[in-house]
Amino acid sequence: KKILVVFGTRPEAIKMAPLVKELKKTEEFTTKVCVTAQHREMLDQVLSFFKITPDYDLDLMKIDQSLNELSARILMAIDPVLSDFNPDLVLVHGDTSTSSMVALASFHKGIKIGHVEAGLRTYNKYAPFPEEINRQITGRVADIHFAPTQQSANNLLNEKVNEKDIFITGNTVIDALLWGIQHVNExxxxxxxxxxxxxxxxxxxxxxxxxxxxxxxxxxxxxxxxxxxxxxxxxxxxxxxxxxxxxxxxxxxxxxxxxxxxxxxxxxxxxxxxxxxxxxxxxxxxxxxxxxxxxxxxxxxxxxxxxxxxxxxxxxxxxxxxxxxxxxxxxxxxxxxxxxxxxxxxxNKNPYGDGTACVQIVNVLKSI
Ligand code: UDP
Known part of the structure; x- marks a missing residue:
């Protein structure tokens, strides 16, 4: 199975890094990483800390670019990457323009989409702006939804997402943190x-x-x-x-x-x-x-x-x-x-998990 992991901002990189590591350990997958670099320096330091070298770097950050310009550039730039690698599954994360636009581009090309950190909602279109709509767009086009908690899974169920496509895994941010805190150079x-x-x-x-x-x-x-x-x-x-x-x-x-x-x-x-x-x-x-x-x-x-x-x-x-x-x-x-x-x-117990989210996600991907 060929899997393309795509992200562009610092928080996405932090939350996808431990998943990339876990996917790369799995022999039955060929995993490639594409960064849109919607954030540049803030993304690069995360890549370097987790020792991840992207296979594709779209380098899309520009000073003062509007959300529309960024969105259009993501759609244009991801298209040849999807054609080149032709993945069976694209994994996107959360609520960024990278997430929603890459999901849409993959949908246009008939490629399956997995959404990590799925189902978070305020149901207030403008808070957070533009993230609430980004994650709703990704949620609409995704085929597999990795919800961090029961509540985020419930949001998806209420939106008529099929129960068999939703997996509650905890949040990969805890996996990143527990690995990271062991590797800090003081x-x-x-x-x-x-x-x-x-x-x-x-x-x-x-x-x-x-x-x-x-x-x-x-x-x-x-x-x-x-x-x-x-x-x-x-x-x-x-x-x-x-x-x-x-x-x-x-x-x-x-x-x-x-x-x-x-x-x-x-x-x-x-x-x-x-x-x-x-x-x-x-x-x-x-x-x-x-x-x-x-x-x-x-x-x-x-x-x-x-x-x-x-x-x-x-x-x-x-x-x-x-x-x-x-x-x-x-x-x-x-x-x-x-x-x-x-x-x-x-x-109080952390409701976002115990650091096993990435293993759980990979196990799901192996089973489908
Ligand atoms: N973070 C960081 N440096 C900072 C502030 C935050 O690396 O100076 C990390 C933090 O540990 C967390 C992530 O960035 O994992 C959160 O990013 P941000 O607050 O930008 O976005 P949000 O989580 O609200 O989407």
Whole structure:
């Protein structure tokens, strides 16, 4: 069986890397990797950490390209790859333009599609934008759906996807994390720099934020909350700031030059998971971080109003706090001051799996 794995962004690369490794171990498959490089540097560092060399590199990143231009270029560029390798199955991931456009292109050519991290939904077309529609498009054209949880499988069943085509496997992000945390090189310059900032007597809050739905006023509220939290003597904030100019401006205007706050460039995955492991608390709007942090026994406050990751909220591994300044401060203060609430939160089981998702996916692919 010939399998083509296609991805283009950092989070997709992280979540597909352990699957590529597992597929390549399997003799009955010929596995090739195609990257659209929708993100360039952020993708390359993940490939290098997991030691994956793509067979096809479409190199599609361009500064300021619109979603329509990117989508059209993906459709055009993937077509000859599909003709050249002529795979029996294309595997795409999640909710990116790469996912939806490659799925559509494969469908046009009559090639079967497997969707990894299938079935996540907010059912709000604009949150997250454009991801919600990307994953719905991929879901409509996919033939096999690897749902991380029962809830994502239920979403697909409600959309009349055939039960026999849905497999609940957990999320491959945990596989990536458990492998990754064993392979961190603490001698890296970026890690050494962060170590110099960290005061072992203080509680480290790690922050990330990059979602379009939070840009504008909401981002100011979020940053003001962080500024307020940083006035506490017992706290340090470390924030790898996303490169999007909408994020950079607000963050540096609000939080620049504060000696309790370390603003740094986005970290390589290797350094980032090391940092997560040093944290006491995480404040983020990232999807992947919510899924991986509970496996490191770290609590997460999610600065969004809606979530496609209800399992984490229900299980109590994360708390959805929105972007209201007072609310963020209140919830963070509880976790900083109330050890019982903190301990309960971190002892909850991670609903996204135990690091066996890739083996489960490969077993399914062998059986069909
Ligand atoms: N991540 C990283 N460096 C950073 C911030 C995040 O490598 O500076 C990783 C993180 O461990 C997670 C993934 O990137 O696995 C999440 O990506 P992002 O937040 O960009 O996207 P989302 O998960 O929300 O789609």
């Amino acid at each position: 001698g890296r310059e970026d890690i050494k720099e962060i170590k110099q900032f960290i005061d072992v007597n203080k509680k480290v809050i790690v922050v990330t934020g990059h979602r379009r739905e939070n840009f504008g006023d909401k981002f100011y509220e979020f940053c003001n909350a962080l500024k307020q939290l940083a006035t506490r003597e017992d706290v340090q904030i470390i924030y790898p700031v996303h490169l999007n100019p909408n994020v950079q401006k607000v963050v540096y205007d609000t939080l620049g030059n504060h000696n309790n706050i370390l603003l740094i460039a986005p970290l390589d995955y290797e350094a980032f998971i090391w940092l997560l492991n040093q944290s006491y608390l995480i404040i983020t709007d990232s999807g992947g971080v919510q899924e991986e942090a509970p496996s490191l026994k770290k609590p997460v406050l999610v600065t969004r109003d809606v979530t496609e990751r209800q399992e984490a909220v229900i299980e109590g591994t994360v708390k959805l706090v929105g972007t209201n300044q007072e609310k963020i401060i209140k919830e963070a203060t509880i976790l900083l001051d109330n050890i019982e609430v903190y301990s309960t939160m971190v002892s």
